[in-house]
Amino acid sequence: MSLTQSRQADPDFLALPLTAVSDAAIQTGLSLGASHVDIRVERVRTGILQLRDTTPETQIDGSVSGIGVRVIVNGAWGFASAPEISADKARELAKVAVAMAKTSGPLSTEEIALAPEPVYAGKTWVSEYEIDPFDVPGAEKIARLAELNGSLLKSTAVNFASAASMFVKEQKHYADSYGTSTTQQRVRIQTHIEAFNVGENGFESIRTLAQPAGFGWEWMGNTAWNWDAEISELPTLLAEKVAAPSIVAGKYDLLIHPSNLWLTIHESIGHATELDRALGYEANYAGTSFATVDNLNKLQYGSSLMNITGDRVTPHGLSTVGYDDEGVEAQRWDIIKDGLLVGYQLDRRIAARAGRERSNGCAFADSPSHVPIQRMPNVSLQPNPNGPDLDGLIASVEDGILIKGDNSWSIDMQRYNFQFTGQQFHRIKNGEIVGQVKDVAYQATTTDFWRSMKAVGGPSTYVLGGAFNCGKAQPGQIAAVSHGCPAAVFDKVNVLNTVAEAGK
Amino acid sequence: MIAPQELIEKITAAADYDDCIVVVESKTQANLRWASSTLTTNGVIAEQTVTVIAFVAVEGGMATGSVSRTNIDASEISAIAKEAGAVALAAGKADDQAPLLRDVAYGDWNAAHHATGPEVFATFAPDLGELFKKSKADSIELFGYAEHTHQTTWVGSKGGLRLRHDQPSGRLEMTGKSHNRSRSTWEGRATRDFTDVDLAGVDLGIRQRLEWQSRVNAKPAGRYQTVLPSGSVADLLAYLLWTSPARDAAEGRSVYSKKGEPGKTRIGETFSKLPINIFSDPTYKGIETSPFNAATSSGPFSSVFDNGLPQERWEFIREGKLKGLIAPRSISETTGVPYSSGGDNVIMEIPGSSGDLDSQIAKVKSGLLLTTLWYIRMVDPVTSLLTGLTRDGVYEIKDGEVIGAVNNFRWNESPVEILGRISSASGTEITATREFEDLMRTATPSVVIEDFNMSTVSQAN
Numbered sequence: 001m002s003l004t005q006s007r008q009a010d011p012d013f014l015a016l017p018l019t020a021v022s023d024a025a026i027q028t029g030l031s032l033g034a035s036h037v038d039i040r041v042e043r044v045r046t047g048i049l050q051l052r053d054t055t056p057e058t059q060i061d062g063s064v065s066g067i068g069v070r071v072i073v074n075g076a077w078g079f080a081s082a083p084e085i086s087a088d089k090a091r092e093l094a095k096v097a098v099a100m101a102k103t104s105g106p107l108s109t110e111e112i113a114l115a116p117e118p119v120y121a122g123k124t125w126v127s128e129y130e131i132d133p134f135d136v137p138g139a140e141k142i143a144r145l146a147e148l149n150g151s152l153l154k155s156t157a158v159n160f161a162s163a164a165s166m167f168v169k170e171q172k173h174y175a176d177s178y179g180t181s182t183t184q185q186r187v188r189i190q191t192h193i194e195a196f197n198v199g200e201n202g203f204e205s206i207r208t209l210a211q212p213a214g215f216g217w218e219w220m221g222n223t224a225w226n227w228d229a230e231i232s233e234l235p236t237l238l239a240e241k242v243a244a245p246s247i248v249a250g251k252y253d254l255l256i257h258p259s260n261l262w263l264t265i266h267e268s269i270g271h272a273t274e275l276d277r278a279l280g281y282e283a284n285y286a287g288t289s290f291a292t293v294d295n296l297n298k299l300q301y302g303s304s305l306m307n308i309t310g311d312r313v314t315p316h317g318l319s320t321v322g323y324d325d326e327g328v329e330a331q332r333w334d335i336i337k338d339g340l341l342v343g344y345q346l347d348r349r350i351a352a353r354a355g356r357e358r359s360n361g362c363a364f365a366d367s368p369s370h371v372p373i374q375r376m377p378n379v380s381l382q383p384n385p386n387g388p389d390l391d392g393l394i395a396s397v398e399d400g401i402l403i404k405g406d407n408s409w410s411i412d413m414q415r416y417n418f419q420f421t422g423q424q425f426h427r428i429k430n431g432e433i434v435g436q437v438k439d440v441a442y443q444a445t446t447t448d449f450w451r452s453m454k455a456v457g458g459p460s461t462y463v464l465g466g467a468f469n470c471g472k473a474q475p476g477q478i479a480a481v482s483h484g485c486p487a488a489v490f491d492k493v494n495v496l497n498t499v500a501e502a503g504k
Numbered sequence: 505m506i507a508p509q510e511l512i513e514k515i516t517a518a519a520d521y522d523d524c525i526v527v528v529e530s531k532t533q534a535n536l537r538w539a540s541s542t543l544t545t546n547g548v549i550a551e552q553t554v555t556v557i558a559f560v561a562v563e564g565g566m567a568t569g570s571v572s573r574t575n576i577d578a579s580e581i582s583a584i585a586k587e588a589g590a591v592a593l594a595a596g597k598a599d600d601q602a603p604l605l606r607d608v609a610y611g612d613w614n615a616a617h618h619a620t621g622p623e624v625f626a627t628f629a630p631d632l633g634e635l636f637k638k639s640k641a642d643s644i645e646l647f648g649y650a651e652h653t654h655q656t657t658w659v660g661s662k663g664g665l666r667l668r669h670d671q672p673s674g675r676l677e678m679t680g681k682s683h684n685r686s687r688s689t690w691e692g693r694a695t696r697d698f699t700d701v702d703l704a705g706v707d708l709g710i711r712q713r714l715e716w717q718s719r720v721n722a723k724p725a726g727r728y729q730t731v732l733p734s735g736s737v738a739d740l741l742a743y744l745l746w747t748s749p750a751r752d753a754a755e756g757r758s759v760y761s762k763k764g765e766p767g768k769t770r771i772g773e774t775f776s777k778l779p780i781n782i783f784s785d786p787t788y789k790g791i792e793t794s795p796f797n798a799a800t801s802s803g804p805f806s807s808v809f810d811n812g813l814p815q816e817r818w819e820f821i822r823e824g825k826l827k828g829l830i831a832p833r834s835i836s837e838t839t840g841v842p843y844s845s846g847g848d849n850v851i852m853e854i855p856g857s858s859g860d861l862d863s864q865i866a867k868v869k870s871g872l873l874l875t876t877l878w879y880i881r882m883v884d885p886v887t888s889l890l891t892g893l894t895r896d897g898v899y900e901i902k903d904g905e906v907i908g909a910v911n912n913f914r915w916n917e918s919p920v921e922i923l924g925r926i927s928s929a930s931g932t933e934i935t936a937t938r939e940f941e942d943l944m945r946t947a948t949p950s951v952v953i954e955d956f957n958m959s960t961v962s963q964a965n
Contacts, residue, residue, distance in 0.1 A: 050803070056595045058803040062553070062572035076543070082550040083574040084505050096548050103622055104536070107543040107633045138569075138594030160755060198756035200764045202886040205757075281539045284647040284679040284690075287878075290963075369549045410879040410914070412893045414964035417914050419891050421883055441883060441891075443914065443960055474537055474649040474677075475547070476941065494960075501916040501959060502889040 007126040009185035013043055013171040016085055018183065022175035024087035025069045028094035030177055034071040034078075034101070036114065037094065038176040040325060041067050041085055042368040044168065047133060051163040053153060054146040059138070066368035069093040073101035075111035081369045115351035115359045117328045119179040125322025127186035128315050129216035133167035136217045141165070144220050145191075148231050152195045155235030157242070160196040165189070166468060167217070168480070172325070180327035188212065188318055188480055189219045190468050195234050197242050204438070206238045207423050209259040209405050211465040213482065214316040237424060237436075244436040246499055247425065251492040253400030254442060255393050260422045261381070262465030262483035263406040268446040269301075269308055270379040270483065272415035273335050274362075275344035275354060286472050287413025290446070291341055293354070299341040302450025305488075307382040308336035310345055312361055317378040318466045318480035319364075325372035328361035335379065339451075347374040366477040373473050378466075380484035387458035393487055395431040396455055401440065401495070402426040402433065406465075408441070419443040421498065441496040449490060457486035505552070505575055509614060512660035515556055515576075518585040521592070522566065523559040523604050525661040525811050527800050528552065530617040534624055535651040541636040541644075548621055555800040557808050558588035559604065565597040568808050570801060598809075600802050602833035604663055605812040610796055611668035617656040618670065624652045624698050631703050638707070644714065645685070648678040652698055659798050665812045669794040671848075672696045673944045675936055679896065680710035687909075688965055689713035690876050690896040692735055692936035694791075694944065713875070713897050719908035721900060723961075729871030729927075730956035731864045731901065734935035736877045738946035740919045741782065741850055742937070743882060743890055748820065749804035750831035750841035759888040759920050760829060769829060769841065776824035776923040780854050784847025785817040790934045791945035793848035806845050807832035818844040821923070849945035853932040860930055861950040866904040867928050868952060873899040873906060876938035877915075888918045893962055895938070912965065913958035928952040 008014065022039045029037030043065040050058040067090055068081040078101025080093040133141070149161040167189045175181040190212030196205045210225045222228050256264070271289070276282060278289040291299060311332035312321050321330055326348045335343040346356060347363040364375035388395075394402065405423025412418075425440040426433045444452075466482035506514075508528040516524045533549040555572040569591025576584055622629075628650065639646050652674040659667040674695040681688045691706045732740070753760035753769040762768035786793045797813045799806040810832050819827040829841050836843040865873055880892035894913050899906045929949040937943045 048801075052599075055599055057599070058801050059569060059591065059595060060572065060801050061570070061591065062555075063574060064551075064553075065574045066551070077545055079545065079547045080549075081547065083552045085575075100546055100548055100622060103629070104543045104546050107536075107538070107629065107636065109542040109636075110540075110544075138591055142594065160757065196757050198761075198766065202763055203757045203761070204886075280645075280647065280681075280685070281544060283539060283681065283685075283688075284649055284677055287964075288685075369547070369551055371545050371547060373545070408881050408883045408891065410881045410891045410893070412912065412914070412962040412964040413878060413895055416964050417893070417960060417962035419883075419914060419916075419959075439884070445963065475533070475535055475549075475651060496916075496959070498884045498889055498916075499887075501957065502884060502887040502918050503921060503955075503957065 008124060009126060009171055009183050016041060017087060018173040020087045021067060021085060021090045022173065022181065025090040025094045026175060026177050028091045029071045029098060032095065032098040034073050034098055036072040036177055038326065039067065039069045039090065040365065040368055041173040043171045044367060045134060047167045049141055049145065049165045051145045051149055053161055054150050056142055064367055067093060068365065068368040069097045070371055071097045071101055072112050073098055074105055076101045076105040076108045077112055078104065079371045112349055113352040114348035115356055117348065117358065120323060120327060120329065121179055121181055123182045123323060125184045127214050127320065129187040129214065130218040131216040132169065132187060133189060133217040134169060148193055148227060151231055152234060157197055157235045157239035158195045159198045163193045165191040174325060174327060176327050182323040182327065184322055186214060187216050188214050189216065191220060193231065195238050197238055199242060204238065204242045206234055206241055207405060211463065212318060212468050213464060213466065214318055214320060240436045241438055244438045246439045247437045247495060247497050249495060249497040249500060252495050253397050254490045254493045255397050255400055255402045255428065255487060256490065257402065257404040257487050258461065258463035258465055258485045259405045260403045261485045261488060263409050264420055265379060265381055265483045265485055266467065267409060267411040268415055268418055270376050272446065273344050274374055275346055275350050276374045278344065282472065285474050290414045290416055295341055297340065297342055300339050301336050301341045301447060302339045303453045304339045305384065305453055305456045306336055306339045306450055308379060309333065309382060310335050310343065310360065310377040310379050312377045314378045314482060314484065316464065317482040319376060319378045319482060324361040324363045325365050326359065326363040328359045328363065331360050333360050345374055345377060350374055364479055366479055370475060370477050373477065375472065375479045376470060376481045378482040381486065383459045383462045383486035384456040387456050387486065389458060389460045390487055393455060393457050393489055394428055394433060397428045397489060398430055400428045401437065402428055416445050418446065439498045441498050443494050443496055449493065452491040452493065453488050454491050455489040457488060461487040506578065508658050511554060511576060512658060514581050515585050516660060516662040518582045519558060519662060521558055521560040521589050523662050524585065525557040525659065525665065525808065527555040527798055528658045529655060531653060531655045532619040533651060533653040534620055534622045536625060537649045539647045541640050541646045556584050556588040558592040560589055560592040562597050566601045567592040567595055568598045569595050570808065572800065600807040600809055600832055600834040602807065602809040604809060605665060607664035608812050609666045613666050613668050618654055620652050620654040625650065628698050628701060635703055635707055643682055645681045646678060650676050657794065657798050659811055667796050667812055671794065674698055676701050678706050678710065680714055682714045686965060687714050687717040688896045692938060694934055694936040716899055716906055717897065717909040721908055721910050723910040725913065725958050725960050727955040727957055729868055730953050731868060731871065731873040731950065732953060733861050733874065733950045734933050734948045735938055736874055737852065737948040737951055738935050738937045738943060739877045739880060739939050740922065741852060742940040742943055743888060744919050745846065745850060747885065747888060748830045750829035750839045751804055751835045753829055754839040759885065760826065771826050771829065771841065774825050775821060775920060776926060778854055778926055779823040780821055780852065780923060781823065782821035782852045783817060783819050784850055786815045786847060788849055788851055788947065791849045791947060793945060797845045805830050807834060809833065810845060815847060818847050850943060851932065852948040854929040854949060857929040857949055858931045864928060864930050864950045864952050865901055865906065868901040869903060871901050873901055878939055880939055883916065888920045889916060890919065891916050912962040914960045914962050915957055916959045917957050922953055925954045926951045927954050
């Protein structure tokens with residue numbers, strides 16, 4: 001940690017006129033009657049590298065930079081952004097934002113107020129990574145992915161292999177009219193490798209379980225994640241999957257591995273406990289939530305084994321920051337305690353509207369062109385401190401399926417009814433794995449599902465999973481988020497056969 | 505900032521390799537968002553992306569590499585040209601090589617980007633304010649979004665490409681809720697300039713649907729004769745298109761692969777007994793798109809070598825049969841599938857069909873009418889089985905008339921299979937998707953589908 005705290009953002013970002021630009025926007029906004037001004041100067045660099053078998057198919061190295069200025073005038077928001085980073089442009093944007101706020105005024109009946117936050121002046125925060133992926137030569141990155149795909153292709157079970165790696169460096173300078181100014185830099189990476197088998201009856205595939213995380217290119221070695229080990233097992237797993245029997249639809253106990261459960265947490269808890277959604281702000285697009293505010297401290301969301309936290313502080317977490325995009329310091333709090341709904345995700349505006357004293361720091365904007373909105377912190381299921389390891393959990397299941405890896409996902413607009421598939425489905429009978437099955441989807445209602453959680457694994461089963469592509473708001477914004485969880489057992493969940501669902 | 509045209513001239517001049525294509529995309533946008541009949545956020549956005557694509561001759565062929573930046577100032581021009589060249593050399597010989605086009609011009613190259621801004625809402629915004637008031641008075645809450653975008657794309661190259669296209673796009677979405685949010689409905693419109701947005705029509709639609717929800721019956725999961733409005737049909741087309749690269753089909757790993765016959769696709773196979781046409785056409789009236797191809801990166805859908813090729817009508821499904829797939833030139837050569845990069849719009853029509861949504865409701869003796877589909881995801885790529893939800897209103901039809909609302913469902917269906925179960929269609933209309941905003945330009949009919957698979961009930965409303 002000491003290493004992290006002493007680190008600075010890259011010199012070429014710090015060389016931008018960050019203070020001059022933010023001062024210009026704030027002073028102009030205030031002089032035109034704004035009661036609040038915030039400004040972000042951002043540069044987000046994204047690399048995408050996709051290999052088909054051992055040759056590059058798609059390569060993207062893109063960088064988006066610019067300024068976004070947000071104001072409150074007479075209780076109404078105004079926002080403007082542009083790609084040019086200069087004090088003159090910042091002044092111009094402040095004027096446009098104020099004009100936009102005045103235009104919106106007559107259409108706004110809600111007076112915007114923000115929950116207070118201490119002032120943090122001149123703060124710096126840099127995430128914990130070792131190797132900036134953009135410092136690694138392109139040929140070296142291609143070679144590593146080609147090596148992994150190449151080793152898959154040595155197996156007769158594998159006809160094709162695909163590798164997709166995405167790496168992001170996000171640099172952000174935030175300042176507001178209260179005096180807070182923060183400069184932050186974070187790096188993240190996601191790599192998926194998939195092996196395909198093509199046979200008489202169609203095709204089958206299997207993808208790596210490695211999760212996206214707040215690491216640099218060091219993630220692609222064998223230390224933080226053992227890629228070579230995972231790749232060496234994949235062809236056998238694929239061959240077994242091809243030969244596996246199709247699942248008989250019905251009720252099964254599900255032992256869900258963290259590589260699958262993170263996504264179920266994301267959809268059925270993460271989005272459901274966003275307070276802006278629960279209040280209706282996303283009703284036209286992302287949807288609302290069954291977990292409305294009248295349920296707070298009343299709704300038994302899940303079994304008493306269920307403890308869910310929200311945080312923006314977990315090391316290597318995709319939602320981890322020092323300060324959010326409204327200058328609120330990163331925090332950690334309870335969302336579900338012993339199965340009871342006790343907390344929500346907040347930004348400053350929603351916190352004020354809900355009568356809270358303070359935001360818990362969930363504001364985020366994915367680009368200088370977009371306004372900060374409430375986005376998901378790392379939402380994680382806590383392990384049972386004395387819980388069993390994975391073998392112990394398997395031994396506890398009489399008639400069930402161990403599900404590993406995420407695949408298809410879908411949930412309704414109030415976060416009740418969901419359906420998920422996976423990468424690997426291992427049939428468990430009398431406490432032992434007896435082989436793979438395939439064509440599995442599980443379907444449930446959120447509260448039924450979490451109330452049926454009857455065993456939670458110990459810390460040895462805990463993995464930090466997550467996604468780069470969580471969508472919300474209009475215009476659409478994308479955010480990266482982590483979900484840590486142990487393996488857990490769910491009682492008699494409805495399992496579908498996806499081939500039968502297709503009417504075959 | 506340096507003007508896009510000047511930037512292109514300077515970068516291509518600085519590029520000391522075989523060819524260099526620069527794509528500049530300038531975008532301006534104004535947006536308004538509202539919830540509970542009050543404006544919640546808004547924005548005036550300007551964005552620019554400059555993509556420099558290097559083509560460098562290497563042993564046995566050509567290497568390519570690209571870099572994209574928002575803004576490049578004079579001091580960075582030679583560095584960005586060099587960087588793209590280095591990316592190309594790192595990648596090595598490209599798989600998708602094809603002859604580069606030279607000396608093609610289109611559009612008013614020298615004109616500046618024509619920005620949109622809040623003024624596009626000059627009439628719409630006050631009308632929206634009036635609608636907020638009227639709805640509040642009747643205890644209806646409105647939630648929605650209005651967005652208008654202008655994008656200019658310039659494609660210039662060392663080899664003399666000088667292409668420019670201007671694309672306006674816009675959409676309006678409105679969710680109406682009443683009775684303590686227990687009733688909910690949705691209306692969507694696609695527009696190029698907001699002059700044709702009929703807010704009164706949106707209001708009327710919302711009121712009628714909320715009224716239909718005064719009676720709600722519980723319906724179990726099962727297979728139903730189901731009417732899909734045009735917007736839902738457009739959302740279902742998304743995965744048909746997204747799985748359509750010819751290379752995947754030829755390699756045996758898509759729904760368009762011929763099972764057990766490696767290398768062969770299902771082109772020529774009948775998907776529907778009805779003479780359904782699904783195609784893309786840059787000249788289709790009301791949803792016109794760029795007449796040339798612009799690709800900032802290569803992949804299954806596109807190749808940077810194909811920049812500047814004319815964007816022609818692409819026949820995907822013709823008279824119910826699979827006619828084409830997406831094939832960059834290099835893939836076209838190896839698969840035998842004719843070249844196409846798809847297109848930026850999609851149209852579905854069934855010649856001889858006419859009438860509107862009501863004409864389809866009238867054809868159903870006992871069935872369901874949907875409003876929109878939501879959270880559509882691929883479950884099984886072998887059959888293209890999708891899952892999703894119904895959203896904002898499912899209605900029961902008896903003897904050709906809506907008699908009330910029913911609960912929402914989770915459905916599991918393959919859009920490929922569905923083509924074979926369309927029993928009736930209306931005329932084709934320009935429509936708005938609900939979920940897949942990427943499909944900004946769509947024209948589809950409303951259809952009746954037999955035996956639509958409602959897998960479970962969703963409690964959501």
